[in-house]
Amino acid sequence: MPLESVHSALHLVRFDGNPILEPIPDHAWEEKAVFNTGVLKNNDKIYLFYRGMDKHNFSSIGLAVTSDGYHITERLDEPIYVSRAFFEKNDKGAGGCEDPRITQIDDTIYMFYVAYDGKIPKVALTSISESNFLKRKWEWRAPILISNPNVMDKNSALFPEKVKGKYAILHRLDVRIWIDFERDLSEFSGQKYLSGKAIAEPREGMWDSEKIGTGGPPLKTDIGWLLIYHSLSSGDKKYRLGIMVLDGNDPTKVILRLNEPILEPKLHYEQSGVRPGTVFSCGSAVLNDDLFVYYGAGDTTVGVAKIRFTKLIDELKSHIKK
Template structure:
């Protein structure tokens, strides 16, 4: 029995040693409360495009963004109904919490496909996977994915109160210049932590954003947080196909053989500056033929990147392994099995709260003491 306890202690110490000094955490799942948000069949919404009332969060809720405002955690989360050829349109709901664990939802979505200039990009797949940062003057800037059933496109919107939003269109519209289009998702803007706020930060006169959901992670810059330009090599080829590699985007990180992130990389919450550099929490997808054989095929688990604070293109370090993986029934089985997808990070009441989608069906949270800011 003593030998067994010793082995368990050694295993815990070995895992703890994988927490590199610059990393945020370690995080512990709030198992007693998780999942903290689930689908709800009783809330309704008069869809302006269908012209009928839908149960807008009846199917699944997942992949939230969070900010701290007026002493509360505000969560913008993705919700799906059960209507349409894509088995559900995504809209964004809003919930608030006094403790970071228990949330009260607004009855209707605050962001959704509408009869506006974005309809051709958002209908009928919907508006997905928000990430939110604040500006120096107190506005909120949200990156989100519009999905029309063919292409996912990274988009931008802004708000002063998290309820009323102005859509600004495709994040890379000025870069595309009407010549072509390409798949793009998951924009994590670099911030500076000021108290409990994450304020978009300029580095060398530019805003920076990590983006993508492919075998390589990319980066883009902006002067105004609205119009973004992917970092590309000087010899950009002509616009020919829908493959982002044909735009010659510069990769800042790539997948790894033998690890949980062997198939693809995808940005998590907004990145932020620390004393060690820029920390980006990210999602990695496992491919068993070249990845981590101890994880199920297609598992989404979370890792962390450290980029140079003066040169955000330069990767300085990365976590040796995942720090969060699916291991609970509601994380293992759902709309998409074997998923912990991190997307929201809050500094609140002296702790870190990391919010994540579970199996693309529910929302969970992991908590850590604040260290190494």
């Protein structure tokens, strides 16, 4: 697997109007922080499923919409998804539904998220029909716990299409990125949990030295699966974003991993907040040949940064060793 230095052309460019989402003090459910937004592109609109946190650090999922990738044209006053199951409830503080990652396959919109009861973060899965989503009928299916309730598991995302007839799922079981394959998502019924194999791990002495996790569902390209991932450095304890490319036919294989980040916390809204020194993405979308990467800044607000998609792919292609 080749490691390549980041050319300046591969750095994400921030929107100068960041942050695009901030907490609303009059909304109790999102008065402390809004961050880590899942992303869905549908009918030329980009829907942001963001994590809203109240003063007790309890999280729900809100919705905002943008037509140009930058400017918010709609933001709902109430959350579209709240904790319903025992494994995501905590009457004493931090908990709820965190860090959603969104994938649409056919007419079903899947949401993988962190279910937190104040003890162990776990992965939960729910879904909604495209029709109900567009009609704003929040008839979500009952959440299913798909990770071992006794083991911390986070950062889970579903590939946008099946791989060799199976659903492909990324998750972080320890400090590494894992992948699992399932023929039917209904197999997760309280008896079966995510497992699979680790495909990428932290790199000692580098910016991604402590732990890594998927940023959002990977994007299918002609060079393979483009995966934006986040990392925590064991040195300065900052969260950054990087890129790796998974083999298009066998995503257990990493065929390229850049050795420098594409985005790191530098600006005031990234260096302050609930968790200073953090840029953390749960999703991205391509609109008019621009790749928009949405990220939580300081665990408090939402920012967006972009790069020309065709330029990115061409640059990465030149680094991949055949």
